[in-house]
Amino acid sequence: MSLVSSHENRLLLETVQAFMKAELHPHEDLVDRLGEVPLEIGRQIEARAHEAGLYAANLPEEVGGGGLSLEAKVIMEREFGKTSHALHSWVARPTELLLACEGEQRERYLYPCVKGEKRELFALTEPEAGSDVMGMKSNARRDGDDWILNGSKHFISGPVMPDFAIVFAATGVDEGPRGSRKRVTAFLVDVGTPGFDVRDGTHCVSYRGYKTFQLSFDNVRLHQRQILGEEGKGLELSGQWLTYGRIFVGASCCGKAERLMGYATEWAASRKQFGQAIGKFQGTGFKLADMATELRAADLLVEDAVRRANEGTLSDADISMVKLYCSEMVNRVADNTVQIYGGMGLMEELPIQRLWRDARLERIWDGTSEIQRHIISRAILRPLGA
Ligand SMILES: Cc1cc2nc3c(=O)[nH]c(=O)nc-3n(C[C@H](O)[C@H](O)[C@H](O)COP(=O)(O)OP(=O)(O)OC[C@H]3O[C@@H](n4cnc5c(N)ncnc54)[C@H](O)[C@@H]3O)c2cc1C
Known part of the structure; x- marks a missing residue:
């Protein structure tokens, strides 16, 4: 593809190709057969990705990432597309949504994801709200400086049990020219918070070994500072x-x-x-x-x-x-x-x-x-x- 015209991009392509040949392709059959990535293989991919400079390469250098341009990211994703998501997702490309973290949130969520100390999930889809995002039932109501989150999510995917999830929930209703519309807010929710349950979801026949999780929230108490970005601006x-x-x-x-x-x-x-x-x-x-x-x-x-x-x-x-x-x-x-x-x-x-x-x-x-x-x-x- 013509995006690979610069010297840097050619080098990146060669690095990704060599990495895939050594670290990902050899495990494809085993992972598909087992329906899971053995933990030691996943951790080895993570470690080698760090060594190759590919871990969190999508994020800007200012936050410790690889600082790849959009062209470079596209080249990398095109190569990774040749193998299974179950494998290449161990080479973390943390969601760029985390760049919206501010102050203490950066120390607690963004930087640990860049360093490989934490993993996140992006949790939007619900059992009764897939394509129709606005049909979401998950909601959070204010209680002083806190929010109380209730609801559930499914099909939320990742290579391994996460440390926290970016959870989208309705926090009210806005009136607009086209009628009323749910206000949706993104929350950073730590695994282990009382009332937050994460468990393995159903198994998908595409990308066998890539996990989906079911999340449920039963009166989960969250502090105001767990809002990612602005309240009501989650979508x-x-x-x-x-x-x-x-x-x-x-x-x-x-x-x-x-x-x-x-x-x-x-x-x-x-x-x-x-x-x-x-x-x-x-x-x-x-x-x-x-x-x-x-x-x-x-x-x-x-x-x-x-x-x-x-x-x-x-x-x-x-x-x-x-x-x-x-x-x-x-x-x-x-x-x-x-x-x-x-x-x-x-x-x-x-x-x-x-x-x-x-x-x-x-x-x-x-x-x-x-x-x-x-x-x-x-x-x-x-x-x-x-
Ligand atoms: C393996 C896997 C991993 C995933 N990972 C994540 C994740 O990490 N985070 C996350 O939030 N979500 C995730 N998803 C959810 C995914 O984004 C949804 O499955 C997808 O958006 C479709 O929603 P649905 O499955 O509920 O299908 P539905 O919305 O129920 O759709 C069923 C059918 O109805 C059609 N349909 C619905 N509405 C319309 C319309 N208005 N016009 C025409 N046709 C329509 C659809 O096109 C589809 O053909 C994942 C899903 C899978 C399978």
Whole structure:
């Protein structure tokens, strides 16, 4: 991809590739088979990530991070997309939301995450409020200088049991031009706080070994200073994270598609039926042509989003286009790769079926394809008053 034009970015790419070859790829089969990352492997990945300068590389140097540019982060996420989230998430990229920490919050949450002493969760989704974030039932009411939090969250994911969660909860109602709207506030909630329960959630067949957690809050008493950012501004805060998160999802889908393309191409060139390589049959060769074309288009969409972000012109619809197209592209590429492999594509011995399962999640998390289409279509129609 043309983002890798500078010397620094090329070096970063080589570092990530070497790291993945040595520290992540060797564990893929084991982790998928076990459905978990053995703790000693996870801790080893963390330690080696520190040595390689990749741990918290996404955060600015002022807070102890690696200070990567947006281009560099996209290059890194594209590479990581080639392997399992269960593994590369041990190379922590703490949520940039933590940069909203102020004063003592920085010592307690931000810096420990940068150093690898603490892990966070981003807790927005609820059993009855997925796409419809405003349907959230979690709420916090004021009690003097404290807040009392009640509710639950599910599908909250991470590599390992966290130390704290950034929890979004309704703290009131605002009246606006389009009627009343929940005020949503982000709270920093420590594991171990009375009334806060975190437990392993259900197991996902995509990225086996990447954990989801269920969180519940039963009259959890929080101090005012556990609010992240401003009271009532939680959605604005989460929006900042989702912006770049969706571009990173797009980039990682491109990485995964490139890996799949590699397998599909090799198989199409070497597998023979009816006396010739199956790639010579138009039904197979044209699939490869479509896959290569779509991957190029997806990479260009990611690059375009990076350019727009740097220019300050990136819109929500631009971001949704990246997330929508890249995540659907990798699923078509994965499906075509299974098809090109025939029966072998579904055999556990080969990584194709794993990448195909992994790709499926990309159309769901960070906002489903339907939600991305909704955002894009609203941007088209709203100016016409529709
Ligand atoms: C493995 C995994 C990890 C996750 N990690 C996290 C995390 O760390 N933190 C977090 O907060 N969340 C996390 N999520 C939650 C994820 O973001 C949600 O699953 C996603 O937003 C969809 O919500 P839902 O699953 O409740 O589906 P629903 O919202 O119930 O949607 C079901 C279907 O209805 C469609 N639909 C809903 N509304 C509309 C509409 N208005 N128009 C058209 N179609 C619609 C959807 O597109 C979908 O097809 C994770 C999920 C998974 C599976």
